[in-house]
Amino acid sequence: MSLHERLASWSEDELGVTGRVLDVVRAPAPVLSTVGADVDPTAQDVVQLAADLVATMRVSPGCVGLAAPQVGVSARVFCVDVSAHPKTQRHHGTFVLCNATVVEASRNEKSREGCMSVPDFTGDVKRATRLVVHGALPGTGESVTVEANAFEARALQHEIDHCAGLLFLDRAAGAHAIYARKTYL
Amino acid sequence: MTLHAITVLGHDRPGIIAETTGKLAGLGLNLEDSTMTLLRGHFAMMLICAGEAPGADIEAALAPLSEDGRLTVSVREVPAGTAAAGISGTSWVLTVHGADRPGIVSRIVGELAAVGGNVTDLTTRLAGDLYLLVAEVDLPAGVDAAAVEAALAAAGTELGVGVTLRGAEADDL
Numbered sequence: 001m002s003l004h005e006r007l008a009s010w011s012e013d014e015l016g017v018t019g020r021v022l023d024v025v026r027a028p029a030p031v032l033s034t035v036g037a038d039v040d041p042t043a044q045d046v047v048q049l050a051a052d053l054v055a056t057m058r059v060s061p062g063c064v065g066l067a068a069p070q071v072g073v074s075a076r077v078f079c080v081d082v083s084a085h086p087k088t089q090r091h092h093g094t095f096v097l098c099n100a101t102v103v104e105a106s107r108n109e110k111s112r113e114g115c116m117s118v119p120d121f122t123g124d125v126k127r128a129t130r131l132v133v134h135g136a137l138p139g140t141g142e143s144v145t146v147e148a149n150a151f152e153a154r155a156l157q158h159e160i161d162h163c164a165g166l167l168f169l170d171r172a173a174g175a176h177a178i179y180a181r182k183t184y185l
Numbered sequence: 186m187t188l189h190a191i192t193v194l195g196h197d198r199p200g201i202i203a204e205t206t207g208k209l210a211g212l213g214l215n216l217e218d219s220t221m222t223l224l225r226g227h228f229a230m231m232l233i234c235a236g237e238a239p240g241a242d243i244e245a246a247l248a249p250l251s252e253d254g255r256l257t258v259s260v261r262e263v264p265a266g267t268a269a270a271g272i273s274g275t276s277w278v279l280t281v282h283g284a285d286r287p288g289i290v291s292r293i294v295g296e297l298a299a300v301g302g303n304v305t306d307l308t309t310r311l312a313g314d315l316y317l318l319v320a321e322v323d324l325p326a327g328v329d330a331a332a333v334e335a336a337l338a339a340a341g342t343e344l345g346v347g348v349t350l351r352g353a354e355a356d357d358l
């Protein structure tokens with residue numbers, strides 16, 4: 001497995017627009033259960049959306065990824081940045097992918113996940129820990145095929161699911177695999 | 186050997202399980218199966234125990250639990266051998282989520298019952314306006330799972346909720 005140098009060196013500065021912090025929508029908003037539309041990664045509104053997603057992720061504590069449906073836009077665009085997460089092994093830092101698809105997935109592991117759009121629950125979800133994803137960079141539209149592992153692989157699958165109208169709830173490992181987030185007052 | 190089904194329901198506090206199981210152990214009863222959860226903060230436990238103690242003795246032993254009126258205890262003898270025969274077929278996990286409204290569970294599980302599907306485990310939760318159901322389901326051999334999925338999806342559309350049915354594959358390690 002090798003790091004994708006182009007993706008690892010990518011930053012939102014390349015987009016050339018200032019990201020706006022958007023409101024994150026919560027389930028049961030219908031947009032979260034709607035299959036996102038394919039986008040033209042070079043279109044100006046997609047470039048702006050990419051910048052907005054990164055800006056919104058940056059201001060959200062603990063947020064390692066954000067997909068367009070979570071800001072109310074039914075489109076196949078998401079950002080990821082797992083660099084600061086303790087479960088991360090290798091990673092590509094901050095990046096945005098458009099129209100991403102899973103090419104290969106193997107070595108499933110079950111782990112507890114949460115989501116900004118489902119703030120009251122966490123859940124055990126089985127995901128591949130070795131992943132190959134294909135997608136396009138916003139702005140230039142370059143086609144990239146990325147290998148990811150461990151937590152970055154999990155984050156990518158979570159965001160690709162969002163773009164397909166799926167939440168981690170849809171992948172609950174069983175009837176007792178969803179947990180209420182504890183709030184001790 | 187007799188089987189008894191025991192339910193304990195009511196106001197949650199620390200120590201209910203310890204007291205209940207302590208009394209049962211004192212009667213020489215063996216816990217065969219049990220489940221406990223909090224439903225909207227209410228303690229809810231069901232268990233099946235096996236042993237020679239008569240139901241009246243179990244009731245008497247557990248009576249102190251319900252003395253202050255905040256817990257309800259029931260003891261019922263259940264016939265041995267009534268465990269559902271394992272059906273040959275396929276296992277699935279069903280997830281339903283969406284805006285809360287009456288009738289989601291009945292409409293969805295009705296689709297499963299219509300094809301002889303058996304729900305073997307089910308939890309539902311409500312947080313704010315988000316209603317969530319996760320169930321484990323056995324479908325009999327020969328049932329067209331794709332058709333069941335389509336029927337569930339149609340029911341979901343009607344109810345305005347998302348429905349997912351996925352194979353419950355087990356990874357043997």
Ligand SMILES: [Zn+2]
Pocket residue numbers: 114115116117158162
């Ligand atoms: Zn999410």
